[in-house]
Amino acid sequence: MTPEIHLHVLASGSKGNAALVEGPGGLVLVDDGLSRRALLGRADELGVDAERIVGVILTHEHSDHVGGLTVFCNRFDGPLFATAGTAGARRYLAELPFELVGHSDEFELAGMRVRTFPTSHDVADPVGLRFSTEDDALGFCTDTGELGDEALEALADARILALESNHDEHMLATGDYPSYLKARVAGPTGHLSNAQAAAALEQLVGEDTETVVAMHLSQENNRPSVCVRMLAAAVGAVVGADEDGRPEARAPDGRLTICCAAQDWPLTVW
Numbered sequence: 001m002t003p004e005i006h007l008h009v010l011a012s013g014s015k016g017n018a019a020l021v022e023g024p025g026g027l028v029l030v031d032d033g034l035s036r037r038a039l040l041g042r043a044d045e046l047g048v049d050a051e052r053i054v055g056v057i058l059t060h061e062h063s064d065h066v067g068g069l070t071v072f073c074n075r076f077d078g079p080l081f082a083t084a085g086t087a088g089a090r091r092y093l094a095e096l097p098f099e100l101v102g103h104s105d106e107f108e109l110a111g112m113r114v115r116t117f118p119t120s121h122d123v124a125d126p127v128g129l130r131f132s133t134e135d136d137a138l139g140f141c142t143d144t145g146e147l148g149d150e151a152l153e154a155l156a157d158a159r160i161l162a163l164e165s166n167h168d169e170h171m172l173a174t175g176d177y178p179s180y181l182k183a184r185v186a187g188p189t190g191h192l193s194n195a196q197a198a199a200a201l202e203q204l205v206g207e208d209t210e211t212v213v214a215m216h217l218s219q220e221n222n223r224p225s226v227c228v229r230m231l232a233a234a235v236g237a238v239v240g241a242d243e244d245g246r247p248e249a250r251a252p253d254g255r256l257t258i259c260c261a262a263q264d265w266p267l268t269v270w
Contacts, residue, residue, distance in 0.1 A: 001135055001136045001137065001159045001208045001210075002135035002136060003136055003159070003270060004023065004024055004111075004133045004135055004136040005021065005022065005023050005112065005131055005132075005133060005136045005137065005138045005159070005160065006021075006022040006160075006268065006269065006270050007019065007020075007021060007022070007138060007140075007160050007162060007213065007267075007268070007269040008020040008021075008022065008027075008043065008046050008048050008266065008267070008268050008269075009162070009213065009215070009261040009266060009267045009268075009269075010034060010038075010039060010042040010043060010046075010266050011033070011034055011038070011042065011262075011263055011264075011266070012142070012215045012216050012217070012261035012262060012263065013064075013216060013217060013218075013219060013262065013263030014064055014216075014218065014219070014263075015033075015064060015263055016033035016034045016038070016064050016067070016068075016263070017031045017033045017034075017064055017065045017142070017216070018030070018031055018032050018033060018034045018039055018042075018068070019031065019140070019162070020043065020048060020050075020053070021110070021112070021131050021138060021140070022048070022052075022110075023109075023110040023111045023112035023131065023133065024110070024111030024112070024133065025054065025109075025110040025111030025112070026052045026053065026054035026055075026110040026111070027048070027050070027052045027053045027054065027110065028053070028054065028055050028056070028057060028109055028110050028112070028114075028131070029053050029055070029056045029057070029072075030056075030057050030058075030059065030129065030140060031057075031058055031059055031065040031066065032056065032058075032065070032066060032067075032068040032069045032072050033062075033063065033064040033065045033066060033067045033068055034067075034068045035068050035071070036068060036071050036072055036075075038068075039068060039072065042266040043266075045266055046266050046267075046268050048268075053076065053078065054078050054079075054109065054110050055078050055079045055080070055081065055109045055110060056069070056072075056076070056078065056079070056080045056081065057080075057081045057082070057109075057114070057129065058080075058081070058082040058086050058087075058093075059086075059119070059126055059127055059128065059129070059140075059142065059143065060086055060119075060121055060123040060124070060125075060126035060127070060143060061085075061086045061089035061090055061093060061123055061124060062123060062143070065143070066090070066093060069093070069096070070092050070096070073096060079099050079109075080096055080097065080098045080099065081098065081099050081100075081101050081107070081109075081114075082098045082100065082101070083100065083101060083102065083103055083116075083124070083125040083126075083127060084100050084125065085123070085124030085125025086123070086124055086125055086126070086127075087100060088124070089123065089124045101116055101127075102116065103116055103117065103118040103125055103126075103127050104116060104117060104118065104150065111133065112131045112132060112133055113131070113132045113133070114129060114130070114131055115129065115130040115131075115132070115154055116128070116129060117129075117130070117150045117151050117153075117154040118148065118150060118151070119141060119143065119144035119147075119151060120144045120145045120146045120147075120148065120188055120189050121143045121144050121145065121189055121190070121191075122184065122189040122190070123143075126143060126144070128140060128141035128142075128144065128151055128154065128155070129141075130154045130155065130158065132158075136159055137157070137158040137159055137160075137208070138158050138159065138160040138161075138162070139154065139155035139156075139158035139160070139161045139162065139163070139204070140162045141155055141162070141163055141164060141215075142162070142163075142164040142215045142216045143164060143191065143216065144164060144191070144192060145186075145187055145188040145189045145190040145191060145192065146188050146192070146196070147192070147196075147200055152200070152203055152204065155200075155204050156203065156204050156206060157204070157205075157206030157207065157208050157209060158204075158208070158209060159208050159209060159210050159211070160210065160211050160213070160269050161204060161205070161209060161211070161212045161213065162213040162215050162261070163192070163197055163200065163201075163204070163212065163213070163214065163215060164191060164192040164197065164214075164215045164216045165192060165193070165194050165197035165198075165214035165215065165216075165217060165222070165227050165230075165231060165260075166185070166191035166192055166193065166194075166216050166217060166218050166221075166222065167185060167186075167191060167193050167194065167217075167218045167221040167222050168193065168194050168221060168222050168223070168226050168227070168230075169186070169193045169194070169195055171220075171221045171222060171223075171226070172185060172186060172193075172218075172221040173186075175220060175221050176220070177220070177221070185218075185221070191216065191218075194222065194226065194227050194230040194231065195230065197214065197227075197230075197231060198230045198231050198233065198234035199234065201231060201234045201235050202234055202235070205235050205256065209256060210255065210256060210257065211256070211257050211258075211259070211269045212231065212235075212256070212257070212258045212259075213259055213260070213261050213267070213269060214227050214228070214231060214258070214259070214260045214261065215261050216261075217260055217261070217262070217263075219263065224246060224247045224260040224262070225239075225247045227247075227260055228247040228248060228249050228258055228259070228260060229247075229249075231249065231258050232249035232258055235251065235256060235258075236251065236252070237249035237250055237251045237252075237256060237257075237258055238250055238251075238252060242259065246259070246260070247259075247260065248260075
Protein backbone atom coordinates (compact mmCIF):
# COMPACT_ATOMS: atom_id res chain seq x y z
CA MET A 1 0.00 0.00 0.00
CA THR A 2 1.06 3.60 -0.61
CA PRO A 3 0.98 5.43 2.75
CA GLU A 4 -1.75 8.08 2.63
CA ILE A 5 -3.23 7.60 6.10
CA HIS A 6 -1.40 8.15 9.38
CA LEU A 7 -2.39 7.55 13.00
CA HIS A 8 -1.62 9.85 15.92
CA VAL A 9 -2.74 8.35 19.25
CA LEU A 10 -2.89 11.18 21.78
CA ALA A 11 -4.02 8.99 24.67
CA SER A 12 -5.36 5.47 25.07
CA GLY A 13 -6.59 4.02 28.34
CA SER A 14 -9.28 4.24 30.97
CA LYS A 15 -8.40 7.81 31.99
CA GLY A 16 -8.94 9.41 28.59
CA ASN A 17 -8.88 8.54 24.91
CA ALA A 18 -8.29 10.55 21.74
CA ALA A 19 -6.71 9.77 18.39
CA LEU A 20 -6.17 11.70 15.18
CA VAL A 21 -6.43 9.90 11.85
CA GLU A 22 -4.65 11.91 9.19
CA GLY A 23 -5.84 11.59 5.62
CA PRO A 24 -5.22 13.47 2.37
CA GLY A 25 -7.81 16.08 3.33
CA GLY A 26 -6.96 16.76 6.96
CA LEU A 27 -7.32 15.22 10.40
CA VAL A 28 -10.22 13.31 11.93
CA LEU A 29 -10.52 13.28 15.72
CA VAL A 30 -11.68 9.88 16.95
CA ASP A 31 -13.14 10.33 20.43
CA ASP A 32 -12.23 13.10 22.83
CA GLY A 33 -11.79 12.14 26.45
CA LEU A 34 -9.06 14.75 27.04
CA SER A 35 -9.15 18.36 28.12
CA ARG A 36 -8.63 20.82 25.29
CA ARG A 37 -5.26 21.77 26.76
CA ALA A 38 -4.13 18.14 26.89
CA LEU A 39 -5.38 17.39 23.39
CA LEU A 40 -3.65 20.38 21.83
CA GLY A 41 -0.50 19.81 23.88
CA ARG A 42 -0.14 16.19 22.85
CA ALA A 43 -0.84 16.99 19.20
CA ASP A 44 1.84 19.65 19.35
CA GLU A 45 4.24 17.18 20.96
CA LEU A 46 3.81 15.00 17.88
CA GLY A 47 4.21 17.96 15.52
CA VAL A 48 0.58 17.72 14.42
CA ASP A 49 -1.42 20.88 13.75
CA ALA A 50 -4.79 20.41 15.45
CA GLU A 51 -6.17 23.29 13.39
CA ARG A 52 -6.31 20.76 10.54
CA ILE A 53 -9.05 18.74 12.27
CA VAL A 54 -11.96 18.66 9.84
CA GLY A 55 -14.31 16.28 11.64
CA VAL A 56 -14.96 14.29 14.80
CA ILE A 57 -16.22 10.72 15.14
CA LEU A 58 -17.33 9.12 18.41
CA THR A 59 -17.09 5.38 18.91
CA HIS A 60 -19.29 5.38 22.04
CA GLU A 61 -20.40 7.55 24.93
CA HIS A 62 -18.26 6.54 27.92
CA SER A 63 -16.81 9.63 29.55
CA ASP A 64 -13.19 8.62 28.92
CA HIS A 65 -14.03 8.91 25.22
CA VAL A 66 -16.30 11.97 25.15
CA GLY A 67 -15.58 14.02 28.28
CA GLY A 68 -13.63 16.76 26.46
CA LEU A 69 -15.91 17.16 23.46
CA THR A 70 -18.18 19.96 24.66
CA VAL A 71 -15.27 22.29 25.41
CA PHE A 72 -13.54 21.29 22.18
CA CYS A 73 -16.65 22.17 20.20
CA ASN A 74 -16.68 25.71 21.61
CA ARG A 75 -13.96 26.43 19.04
CA PHE A 76 -14.80 23.87 16.38
CA ASP A 77 -17.57 24.09 13.82
CA GLY A 78 -16.82 21.04 11.66
CA PRO A 79 -19.07 17.99 11.41
CA LEU A 80 -19.57 15.59 14.31
CA PHE A 81 -20.48 11.97 13.63
CA ALA A 82 -21.99 9.37 15.96
CA THR A 83 -24.68 6.73 16.01
CA ALA A 84 -28.09 7.79 17.31
CA GLY A 85 -27.52 5.72 20.42
CA THR A 86 -24.22 7.40 21.20
CA ALA A 87 -25.44 10.93 20.42
CA GLY A 88 -28.47 10.56 22.65
CA ALA A 89 -26.82 8.73 25.52
CA ARG A 90 -25.75 11.81 27.49
CA ARG A 91 -27.54 15.14 27.82
CA TYR A 92 -24.51 17.19 26.87
CA LEU A 93 -24.00 15.06 23.76
CA ALA A 94 -27.64 15.37 22.75
CA GLU A 95 -27.19 19.15 22.63
CA LEU A 96 -24.45 18.90 19.98
CA PRO A 97 -25.26 18.96 16.22
CA PHE A 98 -24.32 15.40 15.30
CA GLU A 99 -24.66 13.92 11.86
CA LEU A 100 -26.05 10.49 12.63
CA VAL A 101 -24.53 7.38 11.11
CA GLY A 102 -25.52 3.76 11.38
CA HIS A 103 -23.37 1.04 12.85
CA SER A 104 -22.84 -0.38 9.35
CA ASP A 105 -22.44 2.77 7.32
CA GLU A 106 -20.01 4.56 4.97
CA PHE A 107 -19.26 8.24 4.42
CA GLU A 108 -16.49 10.52 3.16
CA LEU A 109 -14.31 12.60 5.46
CA ALA A 110 -10.83 14.17 5.13
CA GLY A 111 -10.26 12.55 1.77
CA MET A 112 -10.98 9.10 3.18
CA ARG A 113 -13.81 6.63 3.02
CA VAL A 114 -14.97 5.91 6.57
CA ARG A 115 -16.75 2.66 7.29
CA THR A 116 -18.43 1.93 10.60
CA PHE A 117 -19.02 -1.52 12.01
CA PRO A 118 -20.70 -2.71 15.22
CA THR A 119 -18.66 -3.53 18.30
CA SER A 120 -19.68 -5.23 21.53
CA HIS A 121 -19.54 -2.98 24.58
CA ASP A 122 -21.94 -2.12 27.41
CA VAL A 123 -23.15 1.12 25.82
CA ALA A 124 -25.98 2.19 23.52
CA ASP A 125 -24.65 1.60 19.98
CA PRO A 126 -20.84 1.47 19.72
CA VAL A 127 -18.81 1.27 16.53
CA GLY A 128 -15.36 0.58 15.22
CA LEU A 129 -13.95 2.27 12.15
CA ARG A 130 -12.10 1.55 8.93
CA PHE A 131 -10.52 4.48 7.10
CA SER A 132 -9.45 3.91 3.52
CA THR A 133 -8.25 5.53 0.33
CA GLU A 134 -7.62 3.81 -2.97
CA ASP A 135 -4.12 2.88 -1.82
CA ASP A 136 -4.20 2.74 2.00
CA ALA A 137 -6.29 1.61 4.96
CA LEU A 138 -6.40 1.91 8.75
CA GLY A 139 -8.53 -0.20 11.09
CA PHE A 140 -9.53 1.17 14.50
CA CYS A 141 -11.30 -0.86 17.18
CA THR A 142 -11.28 -0.44 20.95
CA ASP A 143 -13.73 -1.06 23.80
CA THR A 144 -15.28 -4.30 22.65
CA GLY A 145 -15.67 -7.63 24.37
CA GLU A 146 -15.58 -9.59 21.15
CA LEU A 147 -15.08 -9.21 17.41
CA GLY A 148 -17.99 -10.20 15.21
CA ASP A 149 -17.78 -11.21 11.57
CA GLU A 150 -18.38 -7.67 10.34
CA ALA A 151 -15.61 -6.31 12.56
CA LEU A 152 -13.17 -8.96 11.42
CA GLU A 153 -13.96 -8.28 7.78
CA ALA A 154 -13.61 -4.50 8.19
CA LEU A 155 -10.30 -4.71 10.06
CA ALA A 156 -8.62 -7.29 7.86
CA ASP A 157 -5.40 -6.43 6.01
CA ALA A 158 -5.32 -2.74 6.96
CA ARG A 159 -1.84 -1.24 6.69
CA ILE A 160 -2.25 0.16 10.22
CA LEU A 161 -4.32 -1.82 12.71
CA ALA A 162 -5.21 -0.16 16.02
CA LEU A 163 -6.77 -2.94 18.08
CA GLU A 164 -7.72 -3.16 21.73
CA SER A 165 -5.57 -5.44 23.87
CA ASN A 166 -6.88 -4.37 27.24
CA HIS A 167 -5.91 -6.97 29.82
CA ASP A 168 -3.93 -10.06 30.62
CA GLU A 169 -6.44 -12.71 31.64
CA HIS A 170 -4.35 -14.04 34.54
CA MET A 171 -3.60 -10.57 35.89
CA LEU A 172 -7.29 -9.67 35.77
CA ALA A 173 -8.38 -12.91 37.43
CA THR A 174 -5.87 -12.60 40.30
CA GLY A 175 -5.94 -8.83 40.66
CA ASP A 176 -7.72 -6.49 43.05
CA TYR A 177 -10.84 -5.73 41.00
CA PRO A 178 -14.08 -6.83 42.66
CA SER A 179 -15.74 -9.90 41.14
CA TYR A 180 -18.46 -7.97 39.31
CA LEU A 181 -15.88 -5.73 37.61
CA LYS A 182 -13.70 -8.69 36.63
CA ALA A 183 -16.78 -10.28 35.06
CA ARG A 184 -17.65 -7.07 33.21
CA VAL A 185 -14.17 -6.54 31.80
CA ALA A 186 -13.79 -10.17 30.71
CA GLY A 187 -17.33 -10.53 29.40
CA PRO A 188 -18.71 -10.29 25.86
CA THR A 189 -19.55 -6.59 26.29
CA GLY A 190 -16.35 -5.68 28.09
CA HIS A 191 -12.82 -5.44 26.68
CA LEU A 192 -10.60 -7.61 24.49
CA SER A 193 -7.86 -9.46 26.33
CA ASN A 194 -4.32 -9.93 25.04
CA ALA A 195 -5.25 -13.51 24.16
CA GLN A 196 -8.32 -12.43 22.20
CA ALA A 197 -6.36 -9.77 20.33
CA ALA A 198 -3.59 -12.25 19.57
CA ALA A 199 -6.08 -14.76 18.19
CA ALA A 200 -7.64 -12.05 16.04
CA LEU A 201 -4.26 -11.08 14.58
CA GLU A 202 -4.00 -14.50 13.01
CA GLN A 203 -7.01 -13.51 10.87
CA LEU A 204 -6.45 -9.77 10.55
CA VAL A 205 -2.76 -9.44 9.65
CA GLY A 206 -2.34 -9.68 5.91
CA GLU A 207 0.22 -8.89 3.26
CA ASP A 208 -0.48 -5.16 3.51
CA THR A 209 -0.35 -4.93 7.31
CA GLU A 210 2.71 -3.01 8.48
CA THR A 211 1.90 -1.86 12.03
CA VAL A 212 -0.29 -3.24 14.81
CA VAL A 213 -0.94 -0.81 17.66
CA ALA A 214 -2.24 -2.39 20.86
CA MET A 215 -4.83 0.00 22.30
CA HIS A 216 -6.54 0.71 25.62
CA LEU A 217 -4.13 -1.25 27.82
CA SER A 218 -5.27 -1.51 31.41
CA GLN A 219 -2.83 0.07 33.83
CA GLU A 220 -3.94 -2.38 36.53
CA ASN A 221 -4.32 -5.61 34.56
CA ASN A 222 -1.75 -5.42 31.77
CA ARG A 223 1.78 -4.39 30.93
CA PRO A 224 3.16 -3.34 27.54
CA SER A 225 5.81 -6.06 27.73
CA VAL A 226 3.20 -8.74 28.48
CA CYS A 227 0.92 -7.49 25.72
CA VAL A 228 3.60 -7.23 23.06
CA ARG A 229 4.97 -10.67 23.88
CA MET A 230 1.58 -12.34 23.40
CA LEU A 231 0.71 -10.48 20.20
CA ALA A 232 4.16 -11.16 18.79
CA ALA A 233 3.84 -14.89 19.38
CA ALA A 234 0.65 -14.97 17.31
CA VAL A 235 2.37 -13.65 14.18
CA GLY A 236 5.93 -14.90 14.64
CA ALA A 237 7.42 -11.51 15.52
CA VAL A 238 10.54 -11.03 17.62
CA VAL A 239 10.22 -9.03 20.83
CA GLY A 240 12.58 -6.12 21.43
CA ALA A 241 12.40 -2.42 22.23
CA ASP A 242 12.01 0.82 20.30
CA GLU A 243 14.49 3.70 20.40
CA ASP A 244 12.93 4.91 23.66
CA GLY A 245 13.23 1.51 25.31
CA ARG A 246 9.52 0.71 25.07
CA PRO A 247 8.49 -2.85 24.21
CA GLU A 248 7.80 -3.60 20.57
CA ALA A 249 8.13 -6.55 18.23
CA ARG A 250 9.10 -6.96 14.60
CA ALA A 251 8.61 -9.74 12.11
CA PRO A 252 11.89 -11.36 11.04
CA ASP A 253 11.52 -9.87 7.55
CA GLY A 254 10.96 -6.38 9.02
CA ARG A 255 7.60 -5.92 7.33
CA LEU A 256 5.46 -5.90 10.50
CA THR A 257 5.85 -3.94 13.75
CA ILE A 258 3.82 -4.39 16.93
CA CYS A 259 3.75 -1.58 19.49
CA CYS A 260 1.54 -0.22 22.27
CA ALA A 261 -0.35 3.03 22.64
CA ALA A 262 -0.40 4.48 26.13
CA GLN A 263 -2.27 6.71 28.51
CA ASP A 264 0.67 8.97 29.24
CA TRP A 265 2.61 9.46 26.01
CA PRO A 266 1.43 10.12 22.44
CA LEU A 267 2.35 7.96 19.50
CA THR A 268 2.51 8.46 15.72
CA VAL A 269 2.38 5.70 13.13
CA TRP A 270 3.25 6.81 9.62
